[in-house]
Amino acid sequence: MTRYTIDPVTRLEGHGKIEIFTNDDGEVENVYFQVPELRGFEKFCEGRAVEEVPQIVTKICGVCPGCHHMAAGKAVDAVFGVEPTKTAKMIRELFYMAHFVHSHIAHFYALGAPDFVVGPTAPKAERNVLGVIAKVGVEIGTEVLKQRRIAQEIQALIGGHQTHVVMNVPGGVRKGIKEEERLDIVEKAKGFVEFAKFSMKIFNDVVLANKDYVDIIVNGPYNLNIHSMGLVDANNKVNFYDGRVRVVDTFGKELLTYMPNEYLDNIAERVEPWSYLKFPYLKKVGWKGFVEGQDSGVYHATPLSRLNASDGMATPVAQEEYERMYATLGGKPVNATLAMHWARLIELIYAAEHCLELALDKEITGTDLRNKMYQTPKEGVGIVEAQRGTLTHHYQTDERGLVTKANLIVGTTNNHAPISMSIKKAAQGVIKKGVKVDDGILNMVEMAFRAYDPCFSCATHSLPGKMPMIVNIRKPDSEIIQTLRRD
């Protein structure tokens, strides 16, 4: 037995770890993906005034704070039994589209693209966002930074705080949008749409036009045949902010659908003694282990699963691209993990188009910002799609609105089992007897989980896309026989 310890996988919060065990034939026996951190927000939200919680839970993640703020805001609406006013809902959604634009741009260019634009086995020093810029040109690189900055500016304008947004109140928002601000956002959103289309073109020209890359996507060790989850609107179109959760099975058929307040009938979480992070699964199917297939309870919640779980996109250009992806990859559902990058770009187009739609609607400058028909506070669940998966916040309160219980199922948590399985499959695919485990091999393992854009690497979103690693190859008695490092 040989043990490969990848520790730390940097850009996890604090510390992350992958343990790969191979047998005497050099074949991968087992892989453990461990998340070594816990802060316990579920517990310390207790006792807080529930309207304060949306500002507390942003501190779960400094890169996707907007997602927690939105899920919490919706849960608090439900606690008070109010629906936000039309204008308030539009303002929240506009903010949220800008949040998606910023995050998806960063992931594609800084994390995803290096493996494709520069190449999966390119020299490691070039396989990062700087390498991407070198390949596509400084002008485009500057445009990437600019579009991301603009998305952040919109978030700061609407959200009230550039990082830890403070906009939501029960039934609405604290601040409206002025007409001159709306006009400014319209221009910025037009820029997003053009930039999103341009990003798709880069993907077409660089990735899809390259047979080798398409072969890796379709035939590489990056396939996981599991169920797909995503939030959909009344027409079963992808929606990030609102709707019902839909899960389609491994054949692409609707397996179940639920409203936020029904999540406990549909999702359960498992505890393993070797990781602080839990493992959610479909409750009605049950936990059958880290296994694929129709009978498994494992599902993923990613850009690709959102597209699999929907009947299409609610905006025109995104819809065209949706149809093209499924036509190219042989219909629904798509199980190719690396197609998550493609799906993410389709979502980027949707977020940009929807951002523009919302900004063009003058009703967004309305002054009816809050529905104050508050009921006695009691209990509420809020669900949104975070960039990295379906995000559920659930609060119970006493009659004064002080939290008595809180429960959270966070975007990436949904993907804990799938990520573990994808890493194992990739490792099994590339680490074999007689194969020298070098930097290129490590990158091939790493590509399996990078596709998920995991949020425990949350702050990576504006940074070079290489994953620095040290792999110690040990004898069973733990003596290190070889150390590989990739800088």
Added chain:
Amino acid sequence: MANENKPKLKMAVYWGAACGGCCVSVLDVHETLLTIIQHADLVFWPIALDTKYADVEAMEDKSIDLTLFNGAIRNSENEHMAHVLRAKSKILVAYGSCAHMGGIPGLANFSTKEELLSRVYDESPSTINPDKVRPQHEYKVPEGTLEIPNFYEDVCMLDQIVDVDYYLPGCPPQTERLVEVFLAIVSGAQLPPKGSVIGVSERAQCEECTRIKSDNRSVDRFYRPWEIEDDGVSCFIDQGVICMGSATVGGCGVRCVKGNAPCRGCYGPVPGVTDMGAKIMSTIATALNAEDENDIIKAIDSIEDAAGTFYRFSLPASKIRRKIQ
């Protein structure tokens, strides 16, 4: 500005129990990063660089000029890295609310470790765990022994674990404050006395806030933010809503209040104050329309979750500190 022949500053950024927001605030220097890297080499920054723990451990003691440590101390790994970075750094800065005062993760000190673990792994309504499995520091699997860090009884701020030179507060710190502090260091300016809070103004948030304060305050009771119709102009305290601005040092640019949300004190106490709760109570007392002690008690009683509001970012740094079993 630094002499061209002067050796570059060696700098590190590390996170303990944190959300990543502090590292984002460092990234938000945008173009100024170009100026920074003229004067400094980043030698350790897990978010951006490939340096590993082993590489840091191998560095000479005091070989890093400046370390920004963000995040609280929640587990054995956080503590270990705090000791390592203290030994390797000439200047260790507690960067951001969590390292400074415990921050939001410090709210966990209202509960015991057992209560936290029990909530997450046993009581959570979505968790099915009939065998009461808990994550283990060491766990034997068929292939070997797996390890994860020890989860501690409570949350500490950085200076409860190691000696800290300076504090740069905020959740997260305003990037402009970081740049000012950095440029002061590279320019060779006289550094403030050890233990100083840097990157803040000398006065309270209140004095930097543009909301209009009344000269004769007469608050009868306190309201939740959603119970009032905020006029967007008047001081929150005058409107009967708890705002921590009078107890909190300036430096953030009054960001939350500009977003029509009351301050919750992430920048920490005004100079000379150690306990934010005690300070805000004195502000409240002066704002009340109180004839006698009963009126004061009645008004204070109308504040929901006073402890969780007053010590939102500073529980581990407060006199309360933590729940004892």
